[in-house]
Amino acid sequence: MAKKTYERLAAISYSRTSGSPEERKALKYLAGEIKKTGFDPVIEEFTYTRKVPKEAFLAVVNDDGSETVFTVTGVIDSASTGAKGKTAGFYYLRSFDEVSLSRIRDKFVLIHDRLSPEEYDRLKKAGIAGYVTTSGTIRDTYENSDLETVRFRENLKDYGAVPAFTIRMIEAVELLKLRPEKVRFKLTLKEETVKSANLVVTVEGSDLKDEILTVGAHYDSVPFSLGSWDNGAGAVEVVSLLEYLKKHPVRRTIKAVLFGSEETGLRGSRAYTDAHPDLNEKTKAMINIDVGGSILGKELIFLAAGDETESWIRGLLKEAGYEAVTVKKLMSSDSANFNDVGIPSISLGQGAPRGGGYMHTRYDNMDLIDENVLEREAGFLKYLTQRLADSEVFPIPRFIPEQLRKEIISYFGKNLSRIASLPAAQEEKPLPFRF
Numbered sequence: 001m002a003k004k005t006y007e008r009l010a011a012i013s014y015s016r017t018s019g020s021p022e023e024r025k026a027l028k029y030l031a032g033e034i035k036k037t038g039f040d041p042v043i044e045e046f047t048y049t050r051k052v053p054k055e056a057f058l059a060v061v062n063d064d065g066s067e068t069v070f071t072v073t074g075v076i077d078s079a080s081t082g083a084k085g086k087t088a089g090f091y092y093l094r095s096f097d098e099v100s101l102s103r104i105r106d107k108f109v110l111i112h113d114r115l116s117p118e119e120y121d122r123l124k125k126a127g128i129a130g131y132v133t134t135s136g137t138i139r140d141t142y143e144n145s146d147l148e149t150v151r152f153r154e155n156l157k158d159y160g161a162v163p164a165f166t167i168r169m170i171e172a173v174e175l176l177k178l179r180p181e182k183v184r185f186k187l188t189l190k191e192e193t194v195k196s197a198n199l200v201v202t203v204e205g206s207d208l209k210d211e212i213l214t215v216g217a218h219y220d221s222v223p224f225s226l227g228s229w230d231n232g233a234g235a236v237e238v239v240s241l242l243e244y245l246k247k248h249p250v251r252r253t254i255k256a257v258l259f260g261s262e263e264t265g266l267r268g269s270r271a272y273t274d275a276h277p278d279l280n281e282k283t284k285a286m287i288n289i290d291v292g293g294s295i296l297g298k299e300l301i302f303l304a305a306g307d308e309t310e311s312w313i314r315g316l317l318k319e320a321g322y323e324a325v326t327v328k329k330l331m332s333s334d335s336a337n338f339n340d341v342g343i344p345s346i347s348l349g350q351g352a353p354r355g356g357g358y359m360h361t362r363y364d365n366m367d368l369i370d371e372n373v374l375e376r377e378a379g380f381l382k383y384l385t386q387r388l389a390d391s392e393v394f395p396i397p398r399f400i401p402e403q404l405r406k407e408i409i410s411y412f413g414k415n416l417s418r419i420a421s422l423p424a425a426q427e428e429k430p431l432p433f434r435f
């Protein structure tokens with residue numbers, strides 16, 4: 001069994017970006033493997049649109065008027081400069097302190113990391129003309145690194161987009177050494193419609209079949225990465241779960257979903273939860289698996305649920321003898337779309353030690369994947385699924401705590417979040433005993 005899971009993972013370890021022929025090839029392979037288990041997977045197609053960079057250009061304008069050009073890529077769904085491009089003053093925004101923010105009006109800024117909505121709001125209010133953010137590490141070489149493609153997140157769109165770029169960190173250093181005062185930048189974007197699909201398997205329950213437990217994992221990857229760790233591992237662990245469920249029927253209905261296009265904005269899970277409001281109603285909880293199988297690192301369990309669920313899971317870990325830490329937090333993965341329609345989730349993931357994992361890079365491949373780790377994770381997934389699906393009373397209350405609800409609204413942005421329009425839920429406590 002363990003060998004089979006490993007082999008399946010090796011079979012889909014190639015770049016499987018959203019909407020690509022490789023994403024579809026992986027979907028067909030996984031559908032074939034699921035058919036062998038005796039279930040009948042259904043392909044659910046969906047589309048979405050995005051604005052991808054056509055031309056991205058950034059140059060420092062030197063004192064003598066000459067230009068030093070840097071390799072950049074445009075941020076997907078950010079804003080175009082128009083065909084002529086723009087020239088602006090340059091500022092290196094080391095931090096979001098008040099002094100720095102007072103100096104960036106009409107400037108093009110260099111920043112690090114990804115922006116939170118609060119940070120981006122400050123940049124907009126301060127009047128920036130555009131920004132470039134860094135990719136990779138200072139130890140990269142050109143030969144051994146790829147320029148990360150970044151997306152202008154939905155929760156930033158509430159504030160209005162500006163032209164945005166990504167540059168290798170090693171090249172950002174070269175740029176700063178020029179002590180630039182002025183830059184010229186150009187970004188043109190073209191809208192494209194992306195076709196992707198989810199793979200859905202229904203494992204009908206027995207006496208409690210009207211109650212649903214969804215188990216999901218995304219099967220796409222980011223560019224350059226072979227997506228073994230993130231998240232081919234999760235996808236093949238779900239296939240292994242199905243193999244098990246064929247031999248061990250359960251009381252509640254399991255919906256196993258392999259999501260497409262998670263890496264480009266949780267598109268598959270959004271399409272699925274939008275397409276099935278009837279199923280959302282009946283869904284008691286969602287189990288998500290995103291990132292696993294690496295020989296290095298610890299097992300993480302993200303809980304988007306109330307206190308009672310956390311206690312229950314901790315007890316279960318002891319009972320099962322499974323080494324994992326729990327954290328009550330929204331996970332940036334497909335489970336978030338289930339949370340956004342009011343469904344609590346348990347997300348299984350894996351955290352790498354510092355220096356021991358390179359998510360979303362070419363180093364996410366089979367080199368660190370271990371057969372036994374995959375088996376251990378798949379084993380716990382089976383245990384957890386079976387316990388939930390067979391429980392007499394479902395142990396996880398259908399409840400999203402207020403703090404988490406706020407996190408969800410901030411994560412998706414006020415305009416796109418669905419939970420923003422749902423009433424706040426109360427956790428139902430048992431009635432006190434009365435004499």
Ligand SMILES: [Zn+2]
Binds near residue numbers: 262290291333
């Ligand atoms: Zn992932």
